[in-house]
Amino acid sequence: MNRRTFLAQTSTVALAASLAPSFSQLSAATPTPAAGPTYPFAVAPLAYDAAALEPHIDAATMRLHHGKHHAAAVTALNAALKDQPALHGLTVEQLLRQRETLPAAIQSAVRNHGGSHVNHGFFWQIMRPVGTEGAGGKPGGKLAAAIDAEFGSLAKLQDAFNANALKVFGSGWAFLVADQAAGKLRLTSTPNQDTELAATDRTVILACDVWEHAYYLNYQNRRADYLKAWWNVVAWNVATRRYV
Ligand SMILES: [Fe+2]
Numbered sequence: 543m544n545r546r547t548f549l550a551q552t553s554t555v556a557l558a559a560s561l562a563p564s565f566s567q568l569s570a571a572t573p574t575p576a577a578g579p580t581y582p583f584a585v586a587p588l589a590y591d592a593a594a595l596e597p598h599i600d601a602a603t604m605r606l607h608h609g610k611h612h613a614a615a616v617t618a619l620n621a622a623l624k625d626q627p628a629l630h631g632l633t634v635e636q637l638l639r640q641r642e643t644l645p646a647a648i649q650s651a652v653r654n655h656g657g658s659h660v661n662h663g664f665f666w667q668i669m670r671p672v673g674t675e676g677a678g679g680k681p682g683g684k685l686a687a688a689i690d691a692e693f694g695s696l697a698k699l700q701d702a703f704n705a706n707a708l709k710v711f712g713s714g715w716a717f718l719v720a721d722q723a724a725g726k727l728r729l730t731s732t733p734n735q736d737t738e739l740a741a742t743d744r745t746v747i748l749a750c751d752v753w754e755h756a757y758y759l760n761y762q763n764r765r766a767d768y769l770k771a772w773w774n775v776v777a778w779n780v781a782t783r784r785y786v
Contacts, residue, residue, distance in 0.1 A: 581630040582620045583659055585613050586666070594671040598771040600760045608666065611755050615658035615735070622651035634660050638740035657735035661715055664739055665751050669775045676778030685747065685785040688720075692727050703748070704769045706731055710752050718748040720785055747781050 588608055593601035623629055634656045641652050672678035680696055693699040706729045707716035714733045721728045721744045738746050750772055757768035
């Protein structure tokens with residue numbers, strides 16, 4: 543697969559702020575200079591009602607997750623950057639990529655809260671109520687072909703993705719990425735709020751939050767049940783547009 547077939551890296555936060563329809567246009571955006579929101583960062587509203595993902599993801603979890611967990615990360619990120627005016631023109635992805643050159647006092651905040659912001663911003667976008675944006679359906683286009691070629695079938699991808707997500711010890715994220723260097727799809731995971739979304743050599747196709755706060759109210763300790771249900775609300779149209 544030619545690397546030019548992949549979408550250019552984009553600002554996921556810009557995407558979240560746009561609430562979707564212009565996704566493909568944003569995907570073509572040049573990452574520098576700033577191609578997305580900068581300080582002060584904000585949590586974009588959900589593109590759907592908090593109850594709209596039920597019964598797969600319950601409304602209370604969505605309200606808490608989006609309105610409290612994600613919001614707390616953004617508040618903490620902004621607090622860390624407040625006295626760093628030289629950084630106020632950077633997107634969260636740029637901050638993450640430059641993390642090791644930032645003042646030592648804010649590196650952890652950028653890693654944890656910046657990562658949380660970009661991860662969650664994408665997570666809200668890659669989920670949709672069943673019957674909208676391909677949720678409850680299947681991937682299409684070149685993504686469907688790539689999944690069949692590399693995993694054998696959608697069901698096999700889901701099994702492999704779930705197994706990978708179950709292996710995340712403690713809190714973290716599971717990803718399906720389009721790896722440009724290898725020219726193929728790849729399953730990855732990160733601990734805590736580390737993210738694949740700031741990488742410049744791969745495009746995130748899917749991301750699933752496997753922190754307990756993402757599922758504990760409804761599924762308690764049953765991460766496997768949450769993962770199984772999560773596939774019902776994956777916005778395949780959004781995922782398909784990320785892989786062209
Ligand atoms: Fe989360």
